[in-house]
Amino acid sequence: MSTQPDPKCPVCGNERTQKNRPFCSKRCADVDLGRWFTGAYALPSEELPDEFDIGMEEQIPDDDIYRN
């Protein structure tokens, strides 16, 4: 009932080694790490201006009260 597939390197599909598991070599480990970092740095970083906008809008009614 339990058919386990042979463990393979997720980067290139070669047999993984005990030393560099779950990869077959240090090179493949670096490739995978590079992908991970690329994804992390690709996160959008333009959410701060949005928060500023919301804060400014909330101060507009306050200003109106002062004028009256």
Ligand SMILES: [Zn+2]
């Ligand atoms: Zn590999």
